[in-house]
Amino acid sequence: MAEAHDALFRTLADPTRRALFERLCREGEKTVGALTAQAGVSQPVVSRHLALLKQAGLVRDRHEGRQTHYSAQLDALAPLVDWTSQMAGFWQSRFDRLEDLLKRMDQ
Numbered sequence: 001m002a003e004a005h006d007a008l009f010r011t012l013a014d015p016t017r018r019a020l021f022e023r024l025c026r027e028g029e030k031t032v033g034a035l036t037a038q039a040g041v042s043q044p045v046v047s048r049h050l051a052l053l054k055q056a057g058l059v060r061d062r063h064e065g066r067q068t069h070y071s072a073q074l075d076a077l078a079p080l081v082d083w084t085s086q087m088a089g090f091w092q093s094r095f096d097r098l099e100d101l102l103k104r105m106d107q
Helices: 002-013 015-027 032-037 043-055 074-106
Strands: 059-064 067-072
Touching: 002 015, 002 043, 002 074, 015 032, 015 043, 015 067, 032 043, 032 067, 043 059, 043 067
Parallel strands: none
Antiparallel strands: 059 067
C-alpha cells in the first residue's frame, strides 16, 4: 500500500504531469495532440508524462483509430484525500493541545 501512495505522490510532484492531470479533470477526455497543444513541451514528452500518469492509475487511455484519448480517474486520488484528512486531523489535535497549554499558562 505504501508503494502505491509513494507512486501517486511522486507522479503528482512533477508540475507538467500535475498540469496535464488537472487539465483532464477540468476539461474531460483529450487526445495527446490536444494536450500537447497547450502543454509547452513536445508530444513525446507529453506521451511520457501520460504513461507515468497511467501507470499511477491517474488516467485511462482509449484508442480510437490512430488517436489515443486520455481521461482523468478521480477515484485514484482517494489515497491522497485520505492522507490529507489524516494529516489535517493530526495537526488540528496538535493546535488544540497547544491552545489548551497557552490558556493554562495564562492563568
